[in-house]
Amino acid sequence: MIKYEGYENKYYYDNQKIQDILNFIKNVLYNPLNRSKENISKLLEYIDSFMSTIKCIAEKAELFKRETEDEARDYFGIEFIKEFENIIEILNNQKTKLFIHGTSLDNCPSICENGLMYDRPNILSTAVPQPMTKEYGSYETLLNWPHREWKGLVLIAVPDECFTKFGLWNHFRNLKIMGYTSQNYKIDSEFIFGYIDVINKKIIRNPKYNRQHNYDNYKKDLDVFGKIDESRDDHILPDLSKYTENIIEESNDKKIHNAILELELFFSSLTSFVDNGINEIAYNDIMKNINLQIDIIKNNLQFIKTNEEIEEESKTVEKDMQIGEENFFEDYDFPSLDDEDIGLGR
Numbered sequence: 001m002i003k004y005e006g007y008e009n010k011y012y013y014d015n016q017k018i019q020d021i022l023n024f025i026k027n028v029l030y031n032p033l034n035r036s037k038e039n040i041s042k043l044l045e046y047i048d049s050f051m052s053t054i055k056c057i058a059e060k061a062e063l064f065k066r067e068t069e070d071e072a073r074d075y076f077g078i079e080f081i082k083e084f085e086n087i088i089e090i091l092n093n094q095k096t097k098l099f100i101h102g103t104s105l106d107n108c109p110s111i112c113e114n115g116l117m118y119d120r121p122n123i124l125s126t127a128v129p130q131p132m133t134k135e136y137g138s139y140e141t142l143l144n145w146p147h148r149e150w151k152g153l154v155l156i157a158v159p160d161e162c163f164t165k166f167g168l169w170n171h172f173r174n175l176k177i178m179g180y181t182s183q184n185y186k187i188d189s190e191f192i193f194g195y196i197d198v199i200n201k202k203i204i205r206n207p208k209y210n211r212q213h214n215y216d217n218y219k220k221d222l223d224v225f226g227k228i229d230e231s232r233d234d235h236i237l238p239d240l241s242k243y244t245e246n247i248i249e250e251s252n253d254k255k256i257h258n259a260i261l262e263l264e265l266f267f268s269s270l271t272s273f274v275d276n277g278i279n280e281i282a283y284n285d286i287m288k289n290i291n292l293q294i295d296i297i298k299n300n301l302q303f304i305k306t307n308e309e310i311e312e313e314s315k316t317v318e319k320d321m322q323i324g325e326e327n328f329f330e331d332y333d334f335p336s337l338d339d340e341d342i343g344l345g346r
Helices: 015-029 037-051 069-076 078-093 105-114 139-143 252-273 280-303 307-331 337-344
Strands: 002-012 055-065 096-103 116-118 152-159 185-187 192-197 202-205
Touching: 002 280, 015 037, 015 252, 037 252, 037 280, 037 307, 069 078, 069 139, 078 096, 078 192, 078 202, 096 105, 105 152, 105 192, 252 280
Parallel strands: none
Antiparallel strands: 002 055, 096 152, 116 185, 152 192, 192 202
């Protein structure tokens, strides 16, 4: 990142308006019987009222910007680039695909020694597939890794057969910590080619790396297995983000319920920035998510019951329960006193 002084937009808003929203969600909408069309519309009114308080002020600040691709190439230097692109060529010849996992530099030697552990066999949740082209064009991404700008980048060589025939993950234990599943899966060290030390511009190769693998008992990756296009000869993975698991269609009530919970989460996060304001990047990210949930609510609001409909439905349910109880007492053959005496005597 390049540091410089300039002006940035900071956003300020009325904290009481946020508290009104959070209190309404907690005190009213937590109860499913209160989740009527009128009350959900009231929530949208609270949100509109909050939006009207937002003010944008340009303030002097110390800012950062990402390097361009050319600046990143200059940072790493010719020798590093030559070595890295040679590694891509090696992996191509070995019929493997390169994935990169970002972490702290301190973690990298341990991962090379023991493998990369994770809580589920989904590589796309913990590593990013790289273009396997002769001239690599993403050095800016290596320099400013998207996830926390990690400076330790683990190089994972995923064999082509792990996309079509065999598993990638070693399910090496079944451990739970406080009821939650622990990191029970790992990509063994023999798949770890090495790692990049971004700070010192070095590539450290893993002596344990081995292209030959025994796939017995390995679990198939849930993200990439069956997703490679074998008809292509350029060794480039397709856009794996297009692949999604089968999604069960949710009911309109469930969609709104989930959207309300998401709104509660995002508005709660805004309370942390009340005093000092929120910068434009964070503001845009939160507001994008808030508006997404608002759209979900508006698109499903027409299918939600009114207060009157919920009240009538509650009366019907209560009446049915009363009838059910009456029928139970009418139809049930209660034991006589003699039967009870006999039962007690057994």
